[in-house]
Amino acid sequence: MFVVKNAWRNVIRNKGRNILIAIIVAIIAAAATIGLAIRQAAVTARETGLENTTITAQISFDRSKAISELRESSSSSDSSSSSDSSNSSDSSSSSSSSSSSDSKPDFDAMREAMSDKQLTLADYQKYAKASSAVKSTYYTETASLAATDDFQPVEDSTSSSSSSSDSSSSSSSSDSSSSSSSSSDSSKSDANGGDGQQPGGQGGGDMGGGMGGMTMTTGDFSLVGFSSDEAVSNAENGTFTMSDGEVFGYDSDSDGDVIISKELADFNNLSVGDTITVENASDSDTTYKLTIVGIYENSTESSNQMGGPMRSTASDPANAIYTSVSTLKSLGLDADSTTETTDSSGNTTETAAAQLNYTYVFSSKDDYETFVSDVAKAGLSDDYTVSSADVEQYESSLVPLNNLAQFALTLLLIVLGVGAVVLVVITLCNVRERKYEVGVLTAIGVKKVKVAAQFTFELLVVTMIGLALGAAGGAVASVPVSNQLLAAQVAQQESQASSQNAQFGRDMQGPGAQGTSDSASSDSSNASSSADSSSSDSSSSSSTSGSSSNANASGTNNAGRPNGPGGMMGQAVSYVSNVNATVNLKIVGQLLAIGLGLTLVAALVAVVFVMRYEPLQILADRS
Amino acid sequence: MTETTATTAAKPILELDNVSYSYTKGGKKVLKNITHAFRTGEVHSITGPSGAGKTTMLSLISGLANPTEGKVLYNGKDLAKQDRYDYRSHDIGVIFQSFNLLPQLTVAENIMLSMDASGKKFDKPKKELAVGLLEQVHLPAEYANERILHLSGGEQQRVAIARALSYGPSVIVADEPTGNLDMGTQEDIMSIFRTLAHEQGVCVIIVTHSPEVAAASDEVFELAPLRRR
Numbered sequence: 001m002f003v004v005k006n007a008w009r010n011v012i013r014n015k016g017r018n019i020l021i022a023i024i025v026a027i028i029a030a031a032a033t034i035g036l037a038i039r040q041a042a043v044t045a046r047e048t049g050l051e052n053t054t055i056t057a058q059i060s061f062d063r064s065k066a067i068s069e070l071r072e073s074s075s076s077s078d079s080s081s082s083s084d085s086s087n088s089s090d091s092s093s094s095s096s097s098s099s100s101s102d103s104k105p106d107f108d109a110m111r112e113a114m115s116d117k118q119l120t121l122a123d124y125q126k127y128a129k130a131s132s133a134v135k136s137t138y139y140t141e142t143a144s145l146a147a148t149d150d151f152q153p154v155e156d157s158t159s160s161s162s163s164s165s166d167s168s169s170s171s172s173s174s175d176s177s178s179s180s181s182s183s184s185d186s187s188k189s190d191a192n193g194g195d196g197q198q199p200g201g202q203g204g205g206d207m208g209g210g211m212g213g214m215t216m217t218t219g220d221f222s223l224v225g226f227s228s229d230e231a232v233s234n235a236e237n238g239t240f241t242m243s244d245g246e247v248f249g250y251d252s253d254s255d256g257d258v259i260i261s262k263e264l265a266d267f268n269n270l271s272v273g274d275t276i277t278v279e280n281a282s283d284s285d286t287t288y289k290l291t292i293v294g295i296y297e298n299s300t301e302s303s304n305q306m307g308g309p310m311r312s313t314a315s316d317p318a319n320a321i322y323t324s325v326s327t328l329k330s331l332g333l334d335a336d337s338t339t340e341t342t343d344s345s346g347n348t349t350e351t352a353a354a355q356l357n358y359t360y361v362f363s364s365k366d367d368y369e370t371f372v373s374d375v376a377k378a379g380l381s382d383d384y385t386v387s388s389a390d391v392e393q394y395e396s397s398l399v400p401l402n403n404l405a406q407f408a409l410t411l412l413l414i415v416l417g418v419g420a421v422v423l424v425v426i427t428l429c430n431v432r433e434r435k436y437e438v439g440v441l442t443a444i445g446v447k448k449v450k451v452a453a454q455f456t457f458e459l460l461v462v463t464m465i466g467l468a469l470g471a472a473g474g475a476v477a478s479v480p481v482s483n484q485l486l487a488a489q490v491a492q493q494e495s496q497a498s499s500q501n502a503q504f505g506r507d508m509q510g511p512g513a514q515g516t517s518d519s520a521s522s523d524s525s526n527a528s529s530s531a532d533s534s535s536s537d538s539s540s541s542s543s544t545s546g547s548s549s550n551a552n553a554s555g556t557n558n559a560g561r562p563n564g565p566g567g568m569m570g571q572a573v574s575y576v577s578n579v580n581a582t583v584n585l586k587i588v589g590q591l592l593a594i595g596l597g598l599t600l601v602a603a604l605v606a607v608v609f610v611m612r613y614e615p616l617q618i619l620a621d622r623s
Numbered sequence: 624m625t626e627t628t629a630t631t632a633a634k635p636i637l638e639l640d641n642v643s644y645s646y647t648k649g650g651k652k653v654l655k656n657i658t659h660a661f662r663t664g665e666v667h668s669i670t671g672p673s674g675a676g677k678t679t680m681l682s683l684i685s686g687l688a689n690p691t692e693g694k695v696l697y698n699g700k701d702l703a704k705q706d707r708y709d710y711r712s713h714d715i716g717v718i719f720q721s722f723n724l725l726p727q728l729t730v731a732e733n734i735m736l737s738m739d740a741s742g743k744k745f746d747k748p749k750k751e752l753a754v755g756l757l758e759q760v761h762l763p764a765e766y767a768n769e770r771i772l773h774l775s776g777g778e779q780q781r782v783a784i785a786r787a788l789s790y791g792p793s794v795i796v797a798d799e800p801t802g803n804l805d806m807g808t809q810e811d812i813m814s815i816f817r818t819l820a821h822e823q824g825v826c827v828i829i830v831t832h833s834p835e836v837a838a839a840s841d842e843v844f845e846l847a848p849l850r851r852r
Contacts, residue, residue, distance in 0.1 A: 002740065
């Protein structure tokens with residue numbers, strides 16, 4: 001008790017010095033509190049953010065990787081004839097632009113190499129079974145259909161075709177002046193085209209947005225087959241509500257049942273129960289009869305709207321015809337079927353009739369990670385990536401928060417280091433200053449241990465007061481400070497993203513605009529091979545009509561310009577801009593531990609010094 | 624000197640048994656083969672010229688240092704084998720040449736600090752005892768709350784004595800207690816020591832080079848200068 005009493009008296013007595021120490025400790029504690037609060041908030045946000053949400057994921061072929069590899073291998077033999085490449089680009093219209101290119105990669109080789117890599121529905125289902133973590137799966141298949149005389153797509157701009165044909169013609173003329181850049185661009189689009197039956201989400205999947213790539217942008221309509229209600233509710237064009245009729249069934253009884261958008265129904269003056277006739281997009285002799293069982297209205301905007309001027313009629317959400325996969329199958333338009341296309345120069349190419357978009361659903365992020373490892377075990381090769389738009393988007397939304405947490409950790413370490421040094425130095429001075437006191441105390445018979453304990457206790461009392469003040473100050477400041485810091489991080493992240501977008505926006509200009517910016521377009525083949533999937537998809541599809549090829553060209557143009565940022569990022573990432581960095585008991589506990597640790601370190605120094613002092617020496621030195 | 628004969632029969636409370644001391648191991652010996660006994664109820668003086676080892680001897684007696692050779696016996700027990708902190712805080716009161724009071728404390732606090740350090744139980748409030756001790760060393764009671772630095776040297780010396788007495792030790796050791804005091808104060812302080820020894824049966828050991836102090840003591844132990852060959 002003597003020790004405690006004496007210590008307390010000394011604390012009161014040396015007010016000035018102790019207040020100084022308390023202030024220093026308070027500052028350290030406040031900084032540490034904020035740091036700890038931010039870290040905890042970041043950890044909590046990370047853990048709880050995806051805890052109870054379902055996660056969807058897709059398996060995609062790593063196209064950009066494969067293409068770059070193939071391009072490297074084939075770059076030496078760029079003398080392959082232009083007729084080959086025009087064959088490979090199955091649309092007759094694109095042959096005009098591609099034929100003007102002198103040097104081209106060997107598209108056939110690339111296409112062949114990559115077409116083998118295509119996963120079939122059976123493959124997807126095999127992987128789904130390979131992991132128990134999969135909660136459910138669904139898939140959509142998208143085929144394109146062409147209009148007939150009595151069923152026309154909704155088009156809000158008739159000038160688009162003429163303007164885009166202008167641009168395509170200008171591109172072909174400009175191509176002659178800059179053949180290398182155009183070839184790189186067309187190679188990209190063709191390469192992607194060979195891969196066109198990939199899941200539509202894949203192009204975006206690379207960029208964090210699974211919904212990124214619109215599947216079929218040619219034809220006049222996209223016929224989307226859904227495997228289940230779950231697939232319907234995750235429709236690419238956004239959720240919709242039925243304004244009339246009801247959604248089709250999924251078994252074969254409902255084959256031929258479709259629902260169409262209200263715009264399309266109004267445009268063609270159709271109602272529930274009517275039948276429509278559409279043509280095969282690649283073969284005008286084949287027509288299909290479909291029964292309208294419902295009319296839907298898109299209630300949310302499609303996440304993959306390609307920006308403002310969306311002129312490709314098939315990719316217009318209004319022109320999407322929804323049906324079941326069973327219908328697609330019965331029509332021979334599912335992903336396992338192929339269509340033969342004969343282009344104007346008489347070459348025949350075979351492509352899958354529909355694009356398959358297979359989605360795995362998981363109940364948590366852990367399950368998703370289990371699945372990733374499970375499919376790797378099940379034999380999924382390195383050429384494929386499992387990606388989850390949800391996870392990736394969430395991860396990228398956490399970037400500022402992670403940066404902040406990193407910053408907070410650095411701050412914490414610096415503060416602790418400086419704090420420890422300062423505290424030790426102060427204690428050292430303190431003990432040396434009070435050397436005489438130590439001598440007197442030990443001379444009158446106070447044990448050194450007690451003296452050391454007294455010094456430690458004094459320090460503890462002062463640091464605890466400082467700690468309490470600092471924790472209180474930190475608790476008050478942590479929320480505004482952390483949000484302020486986070487806002488700065490978000491702003492930084494956004495400016496980075498926007499500067500990237502600005503760069504890519506220029507680089508990603510399509511062929512139509514290429515004549516004006518030749519120097520920039522040469523970069524595009526490397527930089528934006530996957531990002532450009534919308535344009536590549538459009539050129540890949542087996543379109544025969546001239547109007548759709550115009551749409552194709554304009555679509556490319558569109559992808560380059562106004563929606564460059566959106567296309568790049570898949571979706572605009574909304575960063576986590578608010579953290580709940582409140583101070584709770586856990587942080588107070590951690591702070592207390594830190595405070596005690598620092599105090600003990602400092603006290604250890606004091607103890608060492610006290611123990612070294614011999615009273616006789618001190619007193620002898622004094623007298 | 625009749626008292627001396629009466630107390631010679633008393634058992635010595637503190638004995639030096641063939642004690643030698645050197646500050647560094649194997650170095651120059653400051654004390655060499657000293658044997659002496661100190662008894663209760665007597666005022667002992669240790670005299671000698673400078674450098675004879677007076678202060679060293681006092682350090683040995685007060686348990687601040689251990690002899691290099693020989694033994695210091697307190698109540699017949701070797702001091703080196705005891706807890707010397709306990710010894711210092713309970714059994715012996717040391718009055719240092721430089722007083723060694725804590726300047727940031729008041730007079731009463733300095734005295735009470737020793738009481739606290741001894742860990743002894745007191746039947747009266749410590750503050751009250753401290754005032755009583757001040758009276759005993761001829762200091763007015765209002766000095767109790769005075770800071771040490773506000774006191775004169777003689778007054779500080781009295782406080783140091785009061786502090787040494789506070790926990791009732793059986794041995795009082797004083798190093799040059801009158802060294803820088805005037806004659807009147809010196810006599811007053813010596814009378815305090817004599818009262819302690821003769822009336823309270825304390826063994827008082829005074830290190831001094833003052834002949835007056837030596838003359839006022841019951842027994843004088845003269846240390847021979849060491850460097851004499």
